[in-house]
Amino acid sequence: MDRQNTPFDNDVFTHVAQLFEHKGQVLPPDMLEQFARDVVTRVSERVVGHPARTTLSISADDVAAFCDLLQLPDQPRVALDFIAARRAEGTSLEDVYLGYIGGAARLLGERWEDDRMTPLQVTVCAGTLYALMRALRSSELDQQHFDGRRMALFATVQGEQHGVGITVAADMFRKAGWDIDLQIGLDQKRLLDRVQKTQPGIIGLSLSSRDRLPDLLKTVVALRLASNHAFIGVAPGGDLTAEDVRSVADVDIVFGDALGAIEALEQVVAARQSF
Numbered sequence: 001m002d003r004q005n006t007p008f009d010n011d012v013f014t015h016v017a018q019l020f021e022h023k024g025q026v027l028p029p030d031m032l033e034q035f036a037r038d039v040v041t042r043v044s045e046r047v048v049g050h051p052a053r054t055t056l057s058i059s060a061d062d063v064a065a066f067c068d069l070l071q072l073p074d075q076p077r078v079a080l081d082f083i084a085a086r087r088a089e090g091t092s093l094e095d096v097y098l099g100y101i102g103g104a105a106r107l108l109g110e111r112w113e114d115d116r117m118t119p120l121q122v123t124v125c126a127g128t129l130y131a132l133m134r135a136l137r138s139s140e141l142d143q144q145h146f147d148g149r150r151m152a153l154f155a156t157v158q159g160e161q162h163g164v165g166i167t168v169a170a171d172m173f174r175k176a177g178w179d180i181d182l183q184i185g186l187d188q189k190r191l192l193d194r195v196q197k198t199q200p201g202i203i204g205l206s207l208s209s210r211d212r213l214p215d216l217l218k219t220v221v222a223l224r225l226a227s228n229h230a231f232i233g234v235a236p237g238g239d240l241t242a243e244d245v246r247s248v249a250d251v252d253i254v255f256g257d258a259l260g261a262i263e264a265l266e267q268v269v270a271a272r273q274s275f
Contacts, residue, residue, distance in 0.1 A: 008080065008083070008084060008132075008135040008136060009135045010080075010135070012131075012134050012135045013076075013077075013080055013131050013132065013134070013135035016130065016131040016134045016135070016250055017076045017077075017127065017128065017131045019247075019248060019249075019250055020127035020128075020130070020131065021127075022247055022248055023035070023127075023217070023248050024123075026247075026248060027214070027217070027248070029119075029120075031214055031217075031218075032123050033119045033123055034218070035123065035126065035127075035217070035218070035221060036119070036122050036123040036125075036126035036127075038218070038221055038222060038225070039105065039126040039127075039129060039130050039221070039225070040105045040106075040108050040109045040112070040122065040126055040129075041109070042222070042225045042226075043101065043102055043105035043129065043133070043225065044102065044105045044106045044109055057095055057099070058091075058095055058099030058100060058103060060103075062099075062100070063099065063100060063103035063104055063107055064107065066079065066082060066083075066100050066103075066104055067103075067104045067107045067108060067111075067125070069082050070104060070108075070124075070125040070128050070129065071117070071121055071124070071125055076127070076128040076131060079128050079132060080131075080132060080135070083096055083100060083132065086100070093136065096136070097133075097136065101129055101132060101133060104125075104129060105126075105129060108122050108125050108126065108129075130221070130224075133224075133225070133228065134224065134228070134250065136228075149179070149201075149269075150177060150178045150179065150265075150266075150269055151178065151179040151180075151181075151200065151201065151202070152173070152178060152179075152180055152181070152200060152201075152202035152203065152204055152265065153180075153181045153183065153194070153195065153198065153200040153202070153203050153204070154166050154169065154170050154173075154180055154181070154182050154183070154203075154204045154205075154206070155182075155183040155184070155186060155191055155194075155203070155204070155205055155206070156183075156184050156185060156186075156205070156206050156207070157205055157206065157207040157212050157215045157216050157219050158186070158187050158188045158191070158215045158218075158219060159212060159215050160185075160206065160207050160208060160212055160215075161208075162208045162237070163184035163185065163206075165206060165208070165235065165237060166182070166184065166204070166206035166235065167182065167184070168258065169204075169206075169235065169258040169261065170182045172258045172259070172262065173258070173261075173262060176262050178262075178265075181194075181198060181200065188218065188219055188222060191219070191223075192222055192223070192226050195223060195226055195227050195230070196226055196227070199227060200227075200230060201229070201230060201231060201272070202230065202231045202232075202233070202265060202268065203223060203227075203230050203231070203232045203233070204232075204233045204234075204235065204255070204261070205219065205220070205232065205233070205234045205235070205251075206234070206235045206237070207234070207235075207236060207237065207240070208237040208238045208240075209237065209238035209239060209240065210238065210239050210240050210244065213240065213244065213245075213248070213249075216234065216245070216249055217248060217249055220232060220234075220249050220250050220251060221250065224250060231252050231253075231268055232250075232251045232252050232253075233251060233252060233253040233254070233255050233261065233264075233265070234249065234251050234253075234254050234255065235254075235255040235261065236254065242254040242256070
């Protein structure tokens with residue numbers, strides 16, 4: 001099927017939904033609740049500030065019905081099927097993103113604040129919303145044309161004290177002809193500001209230990225919400241394995257050594273140039 005005519009990537013939806021389920025098994029409740037707050041807050045803020053929100057055709061009743069579907073236990077695909085049906089009826093991607101997903105995020109926030117939903121219920125709903133956002137194809141709002149340049153932003157995860165490895169990797173990439181924007185020691189807000197300003201097609205993150213894994217998860221979610229098109233890779237260190245990262249973090253690739261990373265990202269550039 002032509003990817004440009006496919007409103008959702010079912011594989012991405014399934015993968016991200018499974019990641020969220022695994023997060024619930026390995027992360028403490030307060031971190032899961034923070035994930036939900038990040039999704040609800042960031043999606044709501046983006047919709048409120050979007051110029052097209054005043055022309056949406058989605059009614060409050062439609063949004064409420066969709067929000068109710070998000071609360072069905074252990075059935076995230078019901079929400080996906082609902083949106084797919086609306087798309088088949090002719091609902092635009094803009095209305096899906098701003099009207100349904102954005103509207104549901106705002107309503108979840110209201111229900112949370114009014115104690116009409118528990119933190120656990122909102123967390124499950126936010127996980128499904130996030131998976132839907134990630135699965136959207138060719139969004140009119142987030143579509144970015146990858147120009148094929150060998151450019152990337154490399155950064156340490158918030159709280160990371162060791163920047164030697166990523167600095168060495170950046171130098172090796174530069175010798176291989178890459179333009180690398182190296183950012184060490186930024187907190188999450190400053191990193192997001194940098195990403196929103198430069199809109200990198202590729203982002204490489206570095207962390208040195210299992211203790212920093214929660215910060216990685218929070219950073220990746222924030223990056224996905226800020227820049228849906230970016231290809232995100234992680235270079236783990238210390239006692240972290242590639243499987244540790246892949247099992248909970250919504251990343252595109254886990255790097256081994258710098259030479260392998262260069263080869264992998266060269267392939268990414270070549271593949272995206274073919275679109």
